[in-house]
Every structure is written in structure tokens, then in C-alpha cells.
Amino acid sequence: MGVAVSEQSGARGGGEERLDEQHLPQDPHARSPDPYPDHLRLEVEEYLEALRFSDEPMTAGLEEAMRYSLLAPGKRVRPVLALATARAVGLAPRSVLPLAGAIEMIHTYSLIHDDLPAMDDDDLRRGRPTCHVAYGQDVAILAGDGLYAEAFHHLLSRQESEPERVLAAAAELAGATGVSGMVGGQYADVREQAPAGPAGVRRLHELKTGRLVGASIVCVLLLAAVDGPATMALRRFAAELGVLFQIVDDILDVIGTDQALGKPRGSDERHGKRTYVSEFGIDRAKELAAESHRTAREALAQGGPPATARAELEQLTDFIYTRTS
């Protein structure tokens, strides 16, 4: 807990003096996390709460299980990222709510399946019994499958934009969650298929976590059809944010508290998972988090959105770095 991350970042930073002073304390996880764009989170939660998938009594129990997991308390980092990105590129955040909702449904489905006894076998998630503990394994498998299907159904039928832009965003989201994305990463994780060494850990997490976090940004760029240097910088930002997210996740699994995490601490080690901490040790992992945070912030600053338009993305970047859960 006492690793002086700020020294590292101070030494290599420079481009963002205000940031180094205000946002990088001795240990980012030893204090309250940075402020969060809660107004966007509230918009997402209201939207998710209002989602219904069918009014058929026969499937009401399935929908209950899907909503149980979908509406469990969470920061909604991915959909909030989508809304903040919309603002950064000049769209109204509300205009990408169907995409944002789809992304959160997909994230929830992945948690449900990852928690299954045949996978990570976790009983607790977001502070509640996991879906299969509450509803049984059969229903949990189907609740995940149903959320994935309804995510695409929702995105493809509700997201307003030019059809070719919606197509491009949906294709990106499908790719980010397939074999070269989330599902492939989860496979490599549970079957220990990542190559040895740091590059292997990084690539594993790029697939498992990074691509969906990144897609939360990239899909909005595709919907907005923004192009040119601004897009390149925001794509770099998206990729780096995925890395930062995972490094901090790995650190929190070691130093976080069960209560804050909403699940038992140390589950990575119990499952023999390869993480940034297992690969680099806790101290170097913290340094890497600081470096990644700085890289993400720099990409964002180069990205072109005016300072006011990128404020929420900056907040999110800092929050992802300093979060405690």
C-alpha cells in the first residue's frame, strides 16, 4: 500500500503538471477515488432499469434473472465511457444510450458466465450472490445467452444513426467480444494459454478486458463517423484505458477489501491466474498503472476534443486509476 507511485510518474510525466500534483498521490488506492461522472451513471441506470425484453409470462423468470444481474449496483464504467465519448466528439450523450445499454448487457453476460462453477466458480459478485447461486446454473447460462442476444437486438433495432454507422459499431462490438476479444481472452485465461512473459500477460488482458473497454469508446467514434487525427488519438486512448483498467483490477484483487470489491479479495491468486501482479510483483504493477494512466491522459489531451468536452473522459481516466473497487 505504501509504494510511491507518484515518484515514478512525477519523474516521467511533465506534460500534465496539474495532473501530477492533484491526481497522483503517494498511493492512488490509499485514498478516496477521484470524482466520477455520476450524472452519466444515473442516465445509464435509469435506461437499464426501463429495459424490458418480453411480456410473455413463460419467460418472466428468465427476465428476472437477467435483470437481477444487470441491475446489480455497479459503476457502469463501460456505458459511462460511451456517453462521455459521445460528448467528447460532439454528440449528445443520451443519443448513444442504446449502444451503452448493449455494452452493459454484454459485460453483465460475461460476468454471469465467468462466475459459473465450470469457470471461475465465484459465489459473490457486486456484493450479491452470483446469478447461478441465486437462480441455478441452467438459468444462469441462459440469462447470459439472453443478455448477449438482447444486447445486439437492442443495439441493431434502437440505435439511431446512419445504418452503415450502426452496422460498423455493431460489428466492432461483436468482434471485441469474440475469439479475438473477450471470449478468446477468457479462454486463454482459464486454460492458461497466454505466452510466457510480460507480452503474454498484456495480450491476454487486451483480449479479455481491453477490447470491450476500448469498444465502449471506439463504437461511439464509429457511430459519430469522426475521422482523422482526433480519432487516432482517441483510439490510442481507448486501447490504453483498457490496459489501465486491467492493471488496476489486478492490483485491487490483492490490496482491495472484500466489501469494496463486492467479491472475495485474492481470487486471482486462488485460481492461479496470470495477472500484472503475478507477473511483475505489486510494486512494478503500480508503476505500470501510473505509466499507463499518464499515457492515456496524454493521448486524450492530444485527441483534439476541447477541454470542456473531454472533462468527463478525464474524470473517468483518473477514476479508473484511483478506484478502490
Added chain:
Amino acid sequence: MGVAVSEQSGARGGGEERLDEQHLPQDPHARSPDPYPDHLRLEVEEYLEALRFSDEPMTAGLEEAMRYSLLAPGKRVRPVLALATARAVGLAPRSVLPLAGAIEMIHTYSLIHDDLPAMDDDDLRRGRPTCHVAYGQDVAILAGDGLYAEAFHHLLSRQESEPERVLAAAAELAGATGVSGMVGGQYADVREQAPAGPAGVRRLHELKTGRLVGASIVCVLLLAAVDGPATMALRRFAAELGVLFQIVDDILDVIGTDQALGKPRGSDERHGKRTYVSEFGIDRAKELAAESHRTAREALAQGGPPATARAELEQLTDFIYTRTS
């Protein structure tokens, strides 16, 4: 096996004399099935065989499991239906191969998940050990998830047509496999949630099987953007074909052979499933199949495609009725 289905159909038919004479023997399952459009099946198989999802060594084992199930021998009824529908509405069958491939990937994913120990717990499928028997439950869950993701990725990025048509087809496919479709039907089945009585059984199967079979036709109509009375008749055909498919499935689970089915006969009864046979008895189920076959054929005849263009759809309809596996 000795129920005189043809008397029923003979008495009520009339519109399709040739059909009654040539295609409805005493018991359709007591003889060889009708001819199958194997040239379309071969196009589908060649296409599926060539699909690759990633060249990353880390996920090669996942891709192997996906291909193990995807390439297991099968009639490919759903993708072949899509190709035959394309011909019926004036498109080149090859032009809808990306859609057809996506549909078969989704069908395969549903088989993998349905076979899991927490679901139907089946060890044999298409004459081979099921995916979880061959690769483990964790990999089987992910192989199913991966096939669903790659199905949409493939359809959204490879299917040529106007973007708004691809969007409409993909939205239909997502809806047909969600809570008001395949996944909802499977839930109602495993958790015995269908309402009592014949309407309940019919609705259950409409969701579980009917909507994906129907989508194999309807998605092509959406891609082709055909409209008007022809579409209405083909949509009726699509819905009825889904019903026919399931009634025959239920009958074959009772009277088929393990070898032909590629899985143990009688699994519905062992699992206490509600089927057309459990609800109506074998004799009445056969009558219902004959009625459904006739209704489907009539809808097709009214559908407007010229006789030469609809020949493959007629073949498929007869095959689905008379198949032995």
C-alpha cells in the same frame, strides 16, 4: 410406425394432388426421406469449412472446439433454407452465404449450451461426443459464446447488401435468438414454464425452434427487401415450417433410431419434456405433422415464386416432413 397419416392429409388436401400422391406415403417416417438439395448443403459446408476466427495461437484451442461442433456432420437445414429462399426471391444463393453461415454458427452454439450437464446433460450429438465431453465444460461454454459472437461479427461485416437491409436481417436474427425466441424457449422448456395445454406446447416450440427456422427464411426476405403479398405468404410458410420441424423432431425422438438421430432416442421422455407427442400422443402428432406439412406447402404455392424458383423450398419442406433424423 403404422399410423395412416396419408388418409388425413388425403381427406383434407386437394390443392396439391401431385403432392398427396407422391410425397405422402402411409407413414412418412417408414421409408427413405425425400430428396434433399444437397448441392446447397455442399455450398454451405464448403463455406463453413473455410471459416477462421483468429490466427492467434493463444485461442487456437477455443477455435478447435468451435470447429469441432460446427463441422460435425449435419443436414444444415437452416442455412440451406436460407440459400433456397434466396433463389425463390431472385437472389443468387451464394449471395446469402454469410447470413447462412451465421445462422448455422448460432444453431451450433445453441446445441453446445443445451447439451451442457446443467441443461439437458447429453453426451452424444450428431453422432459424436458433445463439445463439453470432448473439451470440458469451461471450453464448451466459451465455444458457444464465441460462436454467437462470431456469427454476428461475420454477418455484420461480410454480408453484402444495403446497410439498412443487413441491419434489419441482423436485428431479426438477434430477436429470434433472444428472450422472445430460442433462449426464451429453452428457458421455458428446462424450467417447465409453458402454459398447460396444446397452445402452451405450440408456443414453447415456436420460441425454442420455430423462430430460428423461420428466421432462416425471413432474414433473406429482409436482405432482398422483397415486399407485398409474396412476402406475407413466405412469412406464413416460414412460421409453419418451424412448427412442422418441431413436430417431426418430437415424433423422431420416439420412433427414430439412435444411429440415424446421432443421439439416444427417447431423451425427451427421460427429461420429462413437453412435446407434441407427450401432449397429443403419437398418432395425433403424426396427423398434426401431415396437416402442418400441407399448410406449409400451400403457403409456399401461394407465395408467388415461380415453380422453378421454389423447387428447392418444396424439396426442403418435404424433406423436413419425411426425414428420419
